[in-house]
Amino acid sequence: MEYPIVVAHGARLNKNYPPNTLKGIVDCAGSGFSHIEVDISAHENGDFFLFHNEKFDAITNKRGSVFNLDKSGMKDLWYINKKKEKVSPVSSLDELVEIMEKDEGIRELQLDFKMYPSSLVTDKILNKLIGIINPVKERIRITSCADWVILKLCEIDSSIKLGFDPQFYIDYREREEVKYPPFKKNVFDYLDDHPISMQNWNKPEDYLSSRAVSLWNLGAKTNIWYIRYSFLIKSYEDGFDWVEFLHQKGAGACAWTVDMDNDSERGEAELLIKMGIDRIMTNTPEAWIKMIKKS
Numbered sequence: 001m002e003y004p005i006v007v008a009h010g011a012r013l014n015k016n017y018p019p020n021t022l023k024g025i026v027d028c029a030g031s032g033f034s035h036i037e038v039d040i041s042a043h044e045n046g047d048f049f050l051f052h053n054e055k056f057d058a059i060t061n062k063r064g065s066v067f068n069l070d071k072s073g074m075k076d077l078w079y080i081n082k083k084k085e086k087v088s089p090v091s092s093l094d095e096l097v098e099i100m101e102k103d104e105g106i107r108e109l110q111l112d113f114k115m116y117p118s119s120l121v122t123d124k125i126l127n128k129l130i131g132i133i134n135p136v137k138e139r140i141r142i143t144s145c146a147d148w149v150i151l152k153l154c155e156i157d158s159s160i161k162l163g164f165d166p167q168f169y170i171d172y173r174e175r176e177e178v179k180y181p182p183f184k185k186n187v188f189d190y191l192d193d194h195p196i197s198m199q200n201w202n203k204p205e206d207y208l209s210s211r212a213v214s215l216w217n218l219g220a221k222t223n224i225w226y227i228r229y230s231f232l233i234k235s236y237e238d239g240f241d242w243v244e245f246l247h248q249k250g251a252g253a254c255a256w257t258v259d260m261d262n263d264s265e266r267g268e269a270e271l272l273i274k275m276g277i278d279r280i281m282t283n284t285p286e287a288w289i290k291m292i293k294k295s
Contacts, residue, residue: 006288007035007281009257015283018079020050021088034107041066041114046128048093054116065118093132100136113144130157147218154221164219165226172231205239212245229255243275254279260287
């Protein structure tokens with residue numbers, strides 16, 4: 001059996017690691033994980049933080065939006081714990097590139113570009129991003145839900161490796177609270193704001209097949225799609241296989257975020273492997289490797 005590439009989500013060896021830290025990246029690479037993912041958020045001057053959220057509030061010692069943080073606030077910026085104690089510095093993408101230049105163990109670093117209403121990303125900012133990663137560009141992959149960012153990056157530099165996450169267009173989330181698009185749920189329980197999703201489809205696989213073809217036009221500049229694992233599994237059970245669809249297009253699929261905390265998740269992991277998933281993103285990469293070695 002061919003197993004998928006294990007991608008360390010947030011540069012975490014396990015859930016005891018805070019996400020998106022330089023230490024996590026070094027430790028993951030030192031433990032043999034050659035594919036690592038971290039989040040990046042843009043600042044209005046073109047700097048980039050290894051950071052997931054729109055605001056620094058609650059998880060750092062600063063407040064306010066990442067995009068508009070003033071220069072004085074960029075100094076002494078730390079992640080904090082529930083006791084408001086400093087646990088790890090919030091690092092810049094420049095610092096990460098310096099580490100990659102010295103560490104050949106990282107085969108591919110995935111930079112997941114976060115987009116929020118306050119993130120007024122311009123061509124100038126995207127050009128600066130390309131300049132920052134240029135020394136290690138061949139080992140970088142930039143991914144995003146924002147297809148317009150992906151298309152613009154490809155336009156600026158067609159040699160950059162890219163990845164697309166379609167969750168702004170179609171998704172399946174088991175949680176009730178929905179804070180970002182898509183907001184409307186159709187008769188098959190998929191979240192999809194496009195009018196086509198509300199048509200009177202006879203079968204879910206017909207609807208999913210139609211949406212896959214239309215979404216391919218957005219993500220065709222990428223050769224890896226990053227898809228929520230619960231959405232992949234529900235689609236598969238409804239008769240449509242996203243992994244097979246992407247393989248037919250010459251692209252690969254990465255399922256996120258598949259942790260190994262209980263038997264239920266192990267069963268879902270086995271199904272994804274059976275489907276032929278190319279990559280698995282996880283907060284528990286060490287547990288994944290143990291499972292693979294036992295198989």
